[in-house]
Amino acid sequence: MASPNHSRISVVRGDITEQSVDAIVNAANTSLLGGGGVDGAIHRKGGKSILEECRRLRAGHYGKGLPVGNAVATTAGRLPARWVVHTVGPVHSATEDRSALLASCYGESLRVAHELGAESIAFPAISAGTYGWPIEDAARIAAWAVHSAQLRVPEIRMVLFDDTALRAFKAAFGPR
Incomplete structure (x- = not known):
């Protein structure tokens, strides 16, 4: 097992909904109620229990939605994981530097997973799909x-x- 300060990091091609890990990170939208891309796939494959927990979160502490850069966990439903860690990435902007918000998605997701006792976590390329973040920059920020x-x-x-x-992502994470 890796020490608390060192993790085994791998970069793979695949479907995040098929990863056998303790926590799968969902590139969610602020509503937490499903959407397109990774978010839609996780809700479809994970089943209604994820949506039900997200609705309870919205009815409680996250009544206005999950803020960008934050993370919260729910059950993983039918996914081969214990939890889904939902995080809301920023929409890319050519006029405003939002890289700290994108970095926060990774840090907050790791914090939530650590607090849950997760031994393994799978991340997608947060904000690099519908939210338009250029992939090389998204990978660099993720690695940092x-x-x-x-x-x-x-x-x-x-x-x-x-x-x-x-x-x-292989270029950004490189050999360590």
């Missing part, structure tokens, strides 16, 4: 955020959907 996170999970897996994202 994961390597500088205060709380760690022993196994961290970056799961990329296509070859372009895979190449960008």
